[in-house]
Amino acid sequence: MGSEVEKKAVFDTEAAKVVVKELRESFAAGKTKSYEWRVSQLKAILKMMEENEPQIVAALREDLSKPELESSIYEIAMLKNACKLALKEMKHWILPEKAKTSLTTFPSSAEIVSEPFGVVLVISAWNYPFLLSLDPVVGAIAAGNAIVLKPSEIAPASSSLLAKLVETYMDNSCIKVVEGGVTETSALLEQKWDKIFYTGNGRIARIVMAAAAKHLTPVVLELGGKSPVIVDSDINLQVATRRIIAGKWGCNNGQACISPDYVVTTKDYAPKLVDSFKRELERFYGKNPVESNDLSRIVNSNHFARLSKLLDEDKVSGKIVHGGERDKTNLKISPTILLDVPQDSLIMNEEIFGPLLPIILVDKVEDSFDVVNSTGTKPLAAYLFTNDKKLKEKFVATVSAGGLVVNDTTVHLAVHTLPFGGVGESGMGAYHGKFSFDAFSHKKAVLYRGFGADAFVRYPPYTNGKLRLLRALVNGGLLDIIRAIFGWSKA
Amino acid sequence: MEEIKDNLERELLVMREYFRSGRTKEADWRRAQLKGLQVFLKENEVDIFKALNQDLGKHYVEAFRDEVGLLRKSLNLALSDLKKWMSSKERLLAVVGALAKLPIMAVLSYAEVVPEPLGLVLVISTWNFPLALSLEPMIGAIAAGNAVVLKPSELAPAISSLLVNTLPNYLDNKAIKIIEGGPAIGEKLLQQKWDKIFFTGSGKVGRIIMSAAANHLTPVTLELGGKCPAVLDSLSWSWDKEVELMKVMIKKMYGDNPKELHSVARIINKHHFQRLKNMLTDPMVEKSIIFGGSMDEDSLFIEPTILVDPPLESAIMTEEIFGPLLPIITLDNIEDSIDFINSKSKPLAIYAFTKNEKFRKRMLSETSSGSLVFNDAIIQFAADTLPFGGIGESGVGKYHGKFSFDTFSHYKAVARRSFLTDFWFRFPPWNNQKLELFETAYNYDYIGMLLVILGLKRSRMRFDVN
Numbered sequence: 011m012g013s014e015v016e017k018k019a020v021f022d023t024e025a026a027k028v029v030v031k032e033l034r035e036s037f038a039a040g041k042t043k044s045y046e047w048r049v050s051q052l053k054a055i056l057k058m059m060e061e062n063e064p065q066i067v068a069a070l071r072e073d074l075s076k077p078e079l080e081s082s083i084y085e086i087a088m089l090k091n092a093c094k095l096a097l098k099e100m101k102h103w104i105l106p107e108k109a110k111t112s113l114t115t116f117p118s119s120a121e122i123v124s125e126p127f128g129v130v131l132v133i134s135a136w137n138y139p140f141l142l143s144l145d146p147v148v149g150a151i152a153a154g155n156a157i158v159l160k161p162s163e164i165a166p167a168s169s170s171l172l173a174k175l176v177e178t179y180m181d182n183s184c185i186k187v188v189e190g191g192v193t194e195t196s197a198l199l200e201q202k203w204d205k206i207f208y209t210g211n212g213r214i215a216r217i218v219m220a221a222a223a224k225h226l227t228p229v230v231l232e233l234g235g236k237s238p239v240i241v242d243s244d245i246n247l248q249v250a251t252r253r254i255i256a257g258k259w260g261c262n263n264g265q266a267c268i269s270p271d272y273v274v275t276t277k278d279y280a281p282k283l284v285d286s287f288k289r290e291l292e293r294f295y296g297k298n299p300v301e302s303n304d305l306s307r308i309v310n311s312n313h314f315a316r317l318s319k320l321l322d323e324d325k326v327s328g329k330i331v332h333g334g335e336r337d338k339t340n341l342k343i344s345p346t347i348l349l350d351v352p353q354d355s356l357i358m359n360e361e362i363f364g365p366l367l368p369i370i371l372v373d374k375v376e377d378s379f380d381v382v383n384s385t386g387t388k389p390l391a392a393y394l395f396t397n398d399k400k401l402k403e404k405f406v407a408t409v410s411a412g413g414l415v416v417n418d419t420t421v422h423l424a425v426h427t428l429p430f431g432g433v434g435e436s437g438m439g440a441y442h443g444k445f446s447f448d449a450f451s452h453k454k455a456v457l458y459r460g461f462g463a464d465a466f467v468r469y470p471p472y473t474n475g476k477l478r479l480l481r482a483l484v485n486g487g488l489l490d491i492i493r494a495i496f497g498w499s500k501a
Numbered sequence: 502m503e504e505i506k507d508n509l510e511r512e513l514l515v516m517r518e519y520f521r522s523g524r525t526k527e528a529d530w531r532r533a534q535l536k537g538l539q540v541f542l543k544e545n546e547v548d549i550f551k552a553l554n555q556d557l558g559k560h561y562v563e564a565f566r567d568e569v570g571l572l573r574k575s576l577n578l579a580l581s582d583l584k585k586w587m588s589s590k591e592r593l594l595a596v597v598g599a600l601a602k603l604p605i606m607a608v609l610s611y612a613e614v615v616p617e618p619l620g621l622v623l624v625i626s627t628w629n630f631p632l633a634l635s636l637e638p639m640i641g642a643i644a645a646g647n648a649v650v651l652k653p654s655e656l657a658p659a660i661s662s663l664l665v666n667t668l669p670n671y672l673d674n675k676a677i678k679i680i681e682g683g684p685a686i687g688e689k690l691l692q693q694k695w696d697k698i699f700f701t702g703s704g705k706v707g708r709i710i711m712s713a714a715a716n717h718l719t720p721v722t723l724e725l726g727g728k729c730p731a732v733l734d735s736l737s738w739s740w741d742k743e744v745e746l747m748k749v750m751i752k753k754m755y756g757d758n759p760k761e762l763h764s765v766a767r768i769i770n771k772h773h774f775q776r777l778k779n780m781l782t783d784p785m786v787e788k789s790i791i792f793g794g795s796m797d798e799d800s801l802f803i804e805p806t807i808l809v810d811p812p813l814e815s816a817i818m819t820e821e822i823f824g825p826l827l828p829i830i831t832l833d834n835i836e837d838s839i840d841f842i843n844s845k846s847k848p849l850a851i852y853a854f855t856k857n858e859k860f861r862k863r864m865l866s867e868t869s870s871g872s873l874v875f876n877d878a879i880i881q882f883a884a885d886t887l888p889f890g891g892i893g894e895s896g897v898g899k900y901h902g903k904f905s906f907d908t909f910s911h912y913k914a915v916a917r918r919s920f921l922t923d924f925w926f927r928f929p930p931w932n933n934q935k936l937e938l939f940e941t942a943y944n945y946d947y948i949g950m951l952l953v954i955l956g957l958k959r960s961r962m963r964f965d966v967n
Contacts, residue, residue, distance in 0.1 A: 038843075043866070079931040083939045109886040118877075120887055125869060127892075204893065216715050223711035226704060226723065228897045233718075246920040252928055260929060294929040304929040383521075397920075406915055408523075410617060413914035421916060425612050428914035433619070434696065438720040440912070453899070455872035455887035456865065457880065470754040470764040472562030480566050 021190055026197040029186055033129045033156040036184045042126060043154045045104070047181070049097060051151045054179040055144060056093045059086050065171060066140060073139065073165035075307035075341075076262060084261070085140040088424070092145050095426055095443060096152045103152065103447045106456070118459045124451040126154035127228075128204035133160045133195065133218065135209040136309060137265045139168035146207045146230075147185070149446025155205070156184045160198060162210075163191040164309060203227050205450060209267075211361075212435055230439030230449050233432050234361050235389030236271040239419065240378040240405070242396035243279040250395040250417070251286040255294060257393075257419025259345050263306040264365045265313075268391040268413075268420050271362050272351075273369045274378040280371055284349060287367075288332055291345050299344040300335050308341040308364060317343060317364040320357040326368075333365075353381070375401065379408050388412075388434035393419050412436050512678065513650070513693055517621050519675045520648040526618060527646075530673070531583060534643045537671035538636060539576050542569055545667060549632060552659035556631060558767035558801075568633040571883060575637055578885055578902060579644045586644065586906045589613040589915075611917045616910040618646035619720075620696030625687065625710070627701045628769055629823075631657035634724075635664060638699045639677075641905025647697070648676040652690060655683040656769055695719050697909060704894050711897075722898030722908050725891055726821050727848035731878060732838045732864070734855035740831055744807060748792050751805050760802050767801040768824065774801050777824040780817040781806065789828075835860060839867050847871075847893035852878045871895050 041047055059066070063086055070076040070085065106121040130150050134143035143161050150157045159176065161169040173187040188194055199206075199221035208218045209232040222229045239254055258270045275283055295302040308314045314336075321327060321334065326348060333346035343365050351358060351368035358368060372378055375396075382392065392411040396402060402416050412432040413422045422428050423442075431440030441449045482490035524530055542549070549569060550561040579586075622642050626635035635653045642649045653661040665681045680686060691698075691713040700710045701724040714721045733743060751759075759765050768774045778796060780786065786808065787794075793806035808828045811817055817828055832838060835855070842851065849871040853864050861875060871891040872881045881887055882901075890899030900908050934953065941949035 077929075077931055079929075079936050079939070082936055087940060109884070111884060111886065115880050115884050118880075118884075120881075120884055122888060123865065123873075125866075128869075212718060215718060219715035219718065220712050223708055223715055226707055226711065226725070226894060226897060231718065249920050256928055296930075302930075304931050402917070406615060406913075407526075410911070411913065413916070416915075416917040417920060418916070418918040421918065422612070422914050425914075425916060428612050428916065429614065429912055430914065433911040433913070435718060438718065452869065452892045453888055454870065454892075455881055455884075455889065457872065457874045457877070457884060457887065459875060459877040459880070468566065470560075470563075471756070472560045472764050477562045477565055480562070480570055483570075 021188060021194040021197055023197045023200055026188075026201050029158060029188065030129060030201045030203075033158065033184065033186070037126075037128055037156040041181070042151075042156050042184050045100075047184075048100060048151055048154060051180055051185065052093050052097050052100075052148065054181075055148065055151075056090060056097075058175050058179040059090050059093075062171075062175060066168075069167040069171045070139070070165075072167040073136070074262065074265075074309055075305075077304045077306065079304075080260070080262065080306070085138055089141055089144050089148070092148045092426075092442075092446070096148055096447070099444065100152050100447070103444055104154075109455075111457075115457065115459070118457055120455070120457045123454045123456050124153065124447070125454055127450060127452055128155060129158070130155045130205040130207065130450060131158050131160065131198060131201075131203045133198075133206070133208045133210065134162055136162035136164035136168075137262050137267075139165040140172065142209045142232075143172055146209070146441060146446065146449075149441055150207070150450045151185075152447045153450035155450055157186070158198065159185070159187045160195060161187065161189065163189065205229070207439075207441075207449070208232070215437070230431070230441065231437040232267070232430075232439075232441075233390065233435065233437040234267040234363070235387055235411075235432070235436040236358075236361055236385060237268055237389045237391040237393065237411070238378075238382045239270040239273045239393040239395070240375065240382070241273055241275040241279065241283060242375045242394070242398060242401060243276060244397055245395050245417075247282060247286050248290070251283070251290045253418045254393075254395075255287070255290055255345075258367060259291075259295070259305060259365055261420060263308070264367075265306065265309060265363050266420070268423060269363075270367070270393060270419050271389070272358065273367060274372060274381050275369060276375055277371045277373060280349060280369060283369070284331055284347060287347055291332070295345065299333070300337050300340075300342045305342075305345075305365070308343060311338075311341065313364065314338065314341050314343070317362075317366060320360075320362065320364075320366060321346065323356050325352050325355045326357055329368075353384075376404070379404065382409055388432070388436055390432045390436040391415065391420070391422070410434075412440075509680075509689055510693065513621065516648045516650070516676065516678065520618075520620055524673075525643075525646050525648055525676050528583065528587060530676075531643055531646060532580065534672055534677065535576055535580050535583070535640065537673075538640065538643075539573070539580075541668055541671040542572060542576075545663070548663060548667070549660075552663050553632065555659040556628070556657040557769060558763070558765075560764050560766070563764075563766070568630055571633055572636050572640070574883075575640050575885065575902075575905075579640050579906075582903065583644055586903055587616065587646075589615045613915050615913045615915055616645070616906075617913055619909060619911055620647060622647045622649055622697040622699065622909060623690060623693075623695045624649060624651045625690075625698070625700045625702065626651065626653045628654040628656035631660040632664075634701045635660075638701075638722075638900060638905065641900055642697075642699070642909045643677070644906045645909035647909055649678070650690070651677075651679045652682065652687060653679065655681070697721070699900075699908070700724065707896070722890070722900065723896045724889075724898075724900075725849070725894065725896040726823070727891070727895040728821055728845060729848045729850045729852065729870075730838070730842050731852040732835070732842075732854065734835050734853075734857055734860065740829065744791065744809070744829065747807060751792070755805065759804055760797065760800065765802075765805070765825070768803055769801075771798070771801070773824070774798060774803070777803055777822070777826065780815070780820075780822070780824075781826065783815055783817070786811045786815050786817055793825075836863065839863060842868050847891070847895055849891045849895040850874065850879075850881065869893070871899075 067078050067081045070081040106123045109120040111118045111120050132146045161172050169189050173189050176187045202225040206222050207230045212233050215231045254270055258264050261269050329348040329351055331347050331349045333344040335344040346366045348368045350371050388410045390412040392409050393415050394405045415422050426443030429440035429445045430442040550564050553559040553564045624638045653664050661681050665679045694717040697720055698714050699722045704725045707723040707725050711721050789808040789811040791809050793804040795804045803825050806826045811828050847869050851870040851873050854876050874881050885902030888899035888904045889901040890896050937953045
């Protein structure tokens, strides 16, 4: 690739210290706070995307066998949109927000001012290596921070390309890429950051948060979970099936944080649903999906082995009703559906993150909520397909997840007015749109007082008269206040 | 201890079950609890004043101004705004935004953000405003619909006792529990899984709390402290005249014999008394005392004390004082105060007394703190439209007013679609034309889309990596 990025021999704690020190100096000098700087960096990302689309698509092909359309739309186009939105809206986002003031602080004016945290660390994931690296970075830049980005080593071609592109297009005194695995990440985590933004799994997230705790560093953790799809019976089955397929196999072959993980439907409706899946899957991917170019592969042999194990478990291997073909050499598993899977199976007790779709059966569709809530952990997303208004309402009221979608899957990702993030095991904090700006901003309360009126009631010596007046001020009743000032007792 | 731990786990399990029943989510439940707190404060005001006086030597007017009064104000606000806070207020905005901004493929969606409680939350309070710092977070937790466990500070035992013994009579004990105890109980509590932990206290303990929370991926709000500077611009006189003025004011407020007046709270306990005594009796520091300095260990009394230019490496200038000692640092130029402040960790608040517009602007943009107040001190605590919280060493997260509700809520994104329209280019098998359509859709380029569909737009150079 002709990369000119110098790969350091060992990126250890000392090296990490040096990087942080340089960024702190740049930040202290005020570079990243300037509006022009922020605009220039966002424009640089836009240019980076526009001028290197073929290379990005090729890197994603190499790392994930990701279909070109998925790369162009879900990584490049979405990223460009994030940049364009920030460029358009940033002038509004950075304005202080006026806050109302009340009698207790009269006379005064108050506002909430957004300021950057300072030097932030963004740790990205392997499944959408460009999007999940640069989307948070867009927010960090818009908010005026200096940034270290650590892309995932499990997508090495993308990591390498990102490092090269950032070095070429962006201001390296304020934005750096550090490549590597456990050693490098640990070295980075030992440093004091002003904010850490992590995308990945719950196990590593605990390590990240524990490291952050040593420095009281606030974190955003974008994790995952088992995102359920509840399917009611009186629906447009073909549309519903297509949307589930698009969200599952159409998103990196099920390796996405908000991919439908499993389906819950009634015993009566299940046969119809399975038939519909079979029909539409063949329509999209042909008779031999293992050879289709429209499906990402499994990212590496570790995950291939993990998914195989899920399929091979005794309780479950007999439940496959569609697919199940595997090609170990090319790391491909065909879209696989399992019917009536027991809830204590392996496949129902970890996030699948792959092209396997178990279907859980219930007697009545209302029972699905119990199934979903019984897993004990809150997923990043939950989906419901129904035309029943009451069911929709119950869904929103009783199912807790990062985000909910009725009658579709994954689309809420594209709505920048919706906060994107998890709750409980699926994460903490949110981003996208203005929420990205907010995630990387400290909201400072600022109160301006004049020297004019001074409330003598605040000061000692404390007397009953002052107490009466304070009471009246708290209750806000004008009559009470007047009474207290004149020393009249309440009738 | 094991027995206590098992009992605790069982109690918490029951509380979780109750939460799952959905009772605490109901608006009338939340209102009833908030009203219960109002009645508690009203009916027990005398006992509260007595307890605060016993624990801290706090005068009842100060107790009202800083604790009871503020809580009453917060409760009034929570009750009057509860319906607004609970509603999916974002719905309209999101729909409008959605219609205006969504790529055409999602144009038939409705989008809203729905607040929901996090579940079972832990509030750990502290000793200096033992009532306010216990109940203020609790107001937010209840308003947001959570089940709550409160651990008040053992260093303010009279208030802690009042909360454990009397408060339960006013609240739903199936969802709200108050647990007394010191570090041992604190540790047991931290081993449990919570849906949120709200902590007020020191940075040292804050780190322990956040580390424990990390085990369960529990989000935290940490209200900590720091060295809050007050920057005094020359205004219309020099600093030594300012000091003279301070001496006069102190005498006016506290009389010639502050110890006798009972308007000054005492030091909380012998440990803190000794800590402050050590700060003052450091020989390098003692020299710089220009007012006050007298101490009485028996009554845990330390006089309001002013020092000028104690050495910067001394404890009094490197640790949070948390006591009645006020060091004054003099500088050649007031602008140098910015570098001075920035050389230390970010405080909870900065107070700047100045009429200089330029200096004000520099303060605002070049320093960082939880809050910044011009020409006053402390009062931001009472402004419930301003977020109250720290940054860096002074804390994580914020509360007060609606921010309390927010800090104990999860804002759930909800998007709805109809079955009616779907765009065929959304689904594989993929080809160049579908890619073009997506691209024009994402660029909100509807004319472009039409041209592609009609076959009139020339496909731009595509590369073949398949």
